[in-house]
Amino acid sequence: MTGRRTWWRRWRAADWPTRVGPRLALAFLLVAALLPLIGLIAEREQRIAGARDAQVEAQHLARVIAAEVGDDVHDGRQLDPATVQPYLDNLKRQIGGEVEIVDLRRGSVADTMPAGVPGLGADPDGQIAATLRDGLIRAITRGGAGSAAKLMVVPIRAPDDGIVGALVLDYSGLYGQVLAAGAPSRRLTLGAGLAGMAVALGLGWTFSRGLVRDVRRLTQTAARYAEGDYDTRAEVKSRGELRELAEALNTMAERIAQRRAELVDLATTDPLTGLPNRRALRAGLTRELDQARRRGVPFSLILLDLDHFKAVNDEYGHLAGDLVLRQVGQILQSQVRSTDLAGRHGGEEFAVLLPDTGRDAALRTAERVRAALSGTPIEFQGHTVRVTASLGVVTYPEDGLTSEELVRRADVALYAAKRAGRDRVHSPPAA
Incomplete structure (x- = not known):
């Protein structure tokens, strides 16, 4: 110690x-x-x-x-x-x-x-x-x-x-x-x-x-x-x-x-066409509509539905239908601006978002798309498949203030085009 x-x-x-x-x-x-x-x-x-x-x-x-x-x-x-x-x-x-x-x-x-x-x-x-x-x-x-x-x-x-x-x-x-x-x-x-x-x-x-x-x-x-x-x-x-x-x-x-x-x-992304899918279109619609409100500029939406697409599947098979959808996606992309967003909304329905675009310019774009589709034959295994589409065009703020209103009125316009004979563009009267 x-x-x-x-x-x-x-x-x-x-x-x-x-x-x-x-x-x-x-x-x-x-x-x-x-x-x-x-x-x-x-x-x-x-x-x-x-x-x-x-x-x-x-x-x-x-x-x-x-x-x-x-x-x-x-x-x-x-x-x-x-x-x-x-x-x-x-x-x-x-x-x-x-x-x-x-x-x-x-x-x-x-x-x-x-x-x-x-x-x-x-x-x-x-x-x-x-x-x-x-x-x-x-x-x-x-x-x-x-x-x-x-x-x-x-x-x-x-x-x-x-x-x-x-x-x-x-x-x-x-x-x-x-x-x-x-x-x-x-x-x-x-x-x-x-x-x-x-x-x-x-x-x-x-x-x-x-x-x-x-x-x-x-x-x-x-x-x-x-x-x-x-x-x-x-x-x-x-x-x-x-x-x-x-x-x-x-x-x-x-x-x-x-x-x-x-x-x-x-x-x-839609795996068949490579275009933005419905989820991307919804997000883009919300985004572009918000920007249009903030900037005080117009915004247009085109809904496009292929005419008699079921007949293509029934006559030529689903492989032909898939080819048609891919070709439609390519034609659609070739007819819109780089600032526009074209996507597959589901089935044979497509949509185009047109930022900073009024009704007249949107109608011209829709008519250009319609003409390109009807004028472009699609070849499949020795058969020529011709495709037309009916298109509905709406514009913010004339046709609606929310995305739900615009989609609803565009859908109404699209089916009005179908009732009028298909292969045409229709835009509803201003709300």
Whole structure:
């Protein structure tokens, strides 16, 4: 006991503990020891952020698919396998992944599963049934840690907002891709922590302070990535591992942003014609109408419906019908301005948004489109198919002040053109 007290007195009496150098050395040692821990925490946060990103992307994709399927529900609020299955098959060819549609009784309506592979609709924990009841989106993990399946369950709603089924999306592949894309960053994070410990001990307070600052910047950048801000870029003044880590983080952000852009394009493009789909047209109509109100300029809308299109399918088959729709899309794009938005509204119906365009100019555009369609024969397997269209033209603010009013009056004008003999343009009297 006396020896311990003597050692303590001697240690306190020595002057080296009061010097700045030893104190800084001790501080550097403590900071250096913390860096690997920070690396581990950052690696864990990046993994969590990657898992969250995969879940967000899967939820977005599942909601887009569910909305498309729900838009086609009409008679009796029943999901039609003949309509849903081709859509899922085409969707799988574009992005891969497995999807299953179940009805309110949890019976399979359509899926993309390979032959002999069990569907995704099994519901041992009642999560799918719960979504069918309350309409909430649920993320489910099934299986063991080594072979866990990541499922996203989204309700399918009919146009009247009633639940008619559920979509089950297996996003295990997307989850693995996101984590794999972030693996170099996580390894570099751990390596940067160990390298930072050696650098802090070897180069002193100034460099260690800069290192901590760069680590803080990287952590803040990773946090912004976790919040979905992929336009942020990691910037550091240090060289070596931390710069490589910043570059890896930036590369990861660019890949995720590109993947998101591809999903957005898939959600807003008609796969047959390559034109904007109904969802993109609705968003464009709202946007252009708001700009017209703010700027005090006119805005016109053209609705176009092919005449006797069912007869084309009946006489020549659906392949001919698909060819006609693609050709109509190309003709439509060739007859409008680059500032206009032409898209497929659904079925054999198309729409054109004409910003900063009055009624007379819109009627001239519609007549030009009509003439181009009727004057362009379409060749299919030795047959010549001629297509005409009926067009309805409306203009803001004369024909309506809201998007709903404009679409309704354009639809009325379109069917007035059909009643008048088809292959013509009609515009309603001003409201």
